Structures are given as C-alpha cells and as structure tokens.
Amino acid sequence: MKYLVTGGAGYVGSVVATMLLEAGHEVVVLDDLSTNGDTGIPAGATVVRGRIHEAAEVLDDSFDGVLHFAGYIANGESMAKPDIYWDVNVVGTLSLLNAMHAAGVRSLVFSSSASVYGNPSELPATENAITRPTSTYGANKLAADYAITNYCTAFDIAAVSLRYFNVAGAWKDASGVWHGERHDPETHLIPLILAAANGDRGALKLYGEDYDTPDGTCVRDYIHVADLARAHLLALANQQPGEHQIYNLGNGNGFSNREVIAAVERVTGLTVPFKPAPRRPGDPDTLVASSAKAAAELGWRPEKPSLDDIIADAWEFYRHG
Known part of the structure; x- marks a missing residue:
C-alpha cells in the first residue's frame, strides 16, 4: 500500500x-x-x-x-x-x-x-x-x-x-534509531523538564499554580x-x-505538572529547577481520557502506560537520540 x-x-x-x-x-x-x-x-x-x-x-x-x-x-x-x-x-x-x-x-x-x-x-x-x-x-x-x-x-x-x-516518550525502530521530540521551539512539558534537569536551560517555568486540581497545577494524561x-x-x-x-x-490516568517533575527526578536522579509563572491562556485544568472505545473497536491498549517508563524512554532519547 x-x-x-x-x-x-x-x-x-x-x-x-x-x-x-x-x-x-x-x-x-x-x-x-x-x-x-x-x-x-x-x-x-x-x-x-x-x-x-x-x-x-x-x-x-x-x-x-x-x-x-x-x-x-x-x-x-x-x-x-x-x-x-x-x-x-x-x-x-x-x-x-x-x-x-x-x-x-x-x-x-x-x-x-x-x-x-x-x-x-x-x-x-x-x-x-x-x-x-x-x-x-x-x-x-x-x-x-x-x-x-x-x-x-x-x-x-x-x-x-x-x-x-x-x-x-521515544521509540527505537528496528534499525536501532531512536525517534523522539525535537520541536523548535520546544513547548512540551517532559522534554522541557529533562532539559532543565540536565542543565541545558534555565529553571523550568511552571505555568499556573491555581488550577482546580489537588496541587494547583494542570493534570494531564500521558501516552x-x-x-x-x-x-x-x-x-x-x-x-x-x-x-x-x-x-x-490516552492511558486513563492523570498526572499533575508537579507529579511529572517528581517522576523526572525519580527516573534521572537529577534535581529539576523550576519557578512559578502565570497561567497560559487556553490551558484547561484536567484532561484525562477514556480509551474504552479504541480498546473495544480497534483492539488497542497501551503497552507502556507507566509514566516512569515513558520518561525513561524520553530520557534515553534526550541523551543518545
């Protein structure tokens, strides 16, 4: 095809x-x-x-x-x-x-x-x-x-x-090549946290601490x-x-921005410098998926649902990809 x-x-x-x-x-x-x-x-x-x-x-x-x-x-x-x-x-x-x-x-x-x-x-x-x-x-x-x-x-x-x-996260193809995030400029949270943890940028800006969530930061479902x-x-x-x-x-599980920072520190063993910043317009409080329809009709289920596993692959790509 x-x-x-x-x-x-x-x-x-x-x-x-x-x-x-x-x-x-x-x-x-x-x-x-x-x-x-x-x-x-x-x-x-x-x-x-x-x-x-x-x-x-x-x-x-x-x-x-x-x-x-x-x-x-x-x-x-x-x-x-x-x-x-x-x-x-x-x-x-x-x-x-x-x-x-x-x-x-x-x-x-x-x-x-x-x-x-x-x-x-x-x-x-x-x-x-x-x-x-x-x-x-x-x-x-x-x-x-x-x-x-x-x-x-x-x-x-x-x-x-x-x-x-x-x-x-990131993925290694059959030839051993890693595929991951290389946006310019980068706007996604996990690669930004990894860069801050590795000392490749200044302190991470944590956009908003007054959302209607348990710790005040946005909650997202990572896949x-x-x-x-x-x-x-x-x-x-x-x-x-x-x-x-x-x-x-999605995975059906939500993690706040602060929880993602903690997971990066757990996976990398590094400290993530961050500082509060104002909310960005357009960011909702919480987004978590039900993927039951995809499971029932496409036969799809996540094989790597763990946030730590997702971050570990992203970290591997960041260092060696």
Missing part, C-alpha cells in the same frame, strides 16, 4: 511513517520542515518539501490513503497567533481534503486532539463528552473534525480521527508515542467508506 504522511518529519508523524515502512508499505512524506528540520525523516520514505496547502501537487490516484499530522500544536501559542493556526490547521486541512477528493483517495487518519473537550464536565472524557475548546488550537481541531465528517458523508471517504491526550503510533495502523485497518470514526487515545 502507498500512503501520504503529512508532517511525517515531525515527532508523531515520523514514528508512524517508520512503522508503516517496517510493515512493508510505501511512504511519501509531505513536510515543510519548519519545526523539526529534516532530522526526523524516516529512512526509506520519499520526501516532498512543501506546505499542507500544496497537497494537490503530490496526491494522485496511486495513493491508498493519507495520514495527516501536519499542523501547529501549542495551545498557548495558538491564542497569540490565531491567524497562522487557522490558516495551517483548518485551511490546510481543507486543502488536503479537496486534494483527496480530486485524486479519488478515500482513506484518512487524522491527528486530532483532546483539546477539543476543553474542561470536560466528566472524567475520564469519552468521545461523547461535550466539545467546548478553551484554545484556538482546540477549536482548529474541532473544525477540522467537522469538515472531515462532511467530506466522508458527501464523498464516501473512510476516516478516523484519533484524539490524542499528551504524547511523550507513549509508540502506543499512539500503533493506533494509527490499527485505524487504517478498521475504516468504513462514508464513515468518520473518532477515538480518544
């Missing part, structure tokens, strides 16, 4: 692209290389440097499907730069959907987000939770999901949206990147034409 992987040089996209290659598929990566450079491009993939808006220049009827990861990902930044977030995450996704329709490509797996739920009224959040995003980024992902539903109904596309909770990536391959095998399925992917 032949797949287009948008954003395939990025953190999650590169792991999924590598897993597809290891499964014997042909992979074409479309990526503008703006946030990760070319370090994440998987060996064996064909690479087209370009924006998601240019998907029509790449897609043709030789492709069996698309896995869509390209986009901006930071809740806080999205509130300050809504123009670029709506352009890339929504206009870009519409460009991709139109390119798929024109080329007759009718299989899509979309990288969605738990941010669509905002502050869920019930936890763990199921796919039936009310969607009321608190950030531009969450609104982007929800808008893209609505568009995908419409295109599936009108054009007989088979699509799956995977709503990620907090992705972390290992390899577990997340496996779900994409399962999603490709469990699609139905004309249907848009949505699945939450």
